[in-house]
Amino acid sequence: MPRGVPATRIPDPVLDGRAIGARIRRARKARKWTLEKLSTVSGLAVGTLSTFECGARVPSLIAAVRISRALGKSLSYLIDGRWSDAWAKRGSFGSGQQEG
Numbered sequence: 001m002p003r004g005v006p007a008t009r010i011p012d013p014v015l016d017g018r019a020i021g022a023r024i025r026r027a028r029k030a031r032k033w034t035l036e037k038l039s040t041v042s043g044l045a046v047g048t049l050s051t052f053e054c055g056a057r058v059p060s061l062i063a064a065v066r067i068s069r070a071l072g073k074s075l076s077y078l079i080d081g082r083w084s085d086a087w088a089k090r091g092s093f094g095s096g097q098q099e100g
């Protein structure tokens with residue numbers, strides 16, 4: 001990707017920031033978590049998470065992995081809405097993954 005091109009301008013429908021953000025929000029609300037709780041578990045700032053959820057920015061790979069692990073979802077779920085059974089069988093990663 002050329003330097004200075006915002007992630008939201010990527011012409012790839014798979015990397016639709018609004019769809020990714022909606023899946024993050026849906027998974028967070030399913031756990032009955034606030035943005036503050038997701039921030040604590042993922043290590044990402046509340047403001048950063050908010051920009052992802054509203055679709056203003058697309059998470060970097062590292063941020064997406066941290067969010068998916070915190071929420072107990074596969075990375076493929078965040079990107080394209082598909083759930084990976086193989087990933088789910090491996091269990092959670094890191095501390096705080098299964099907090100309620």
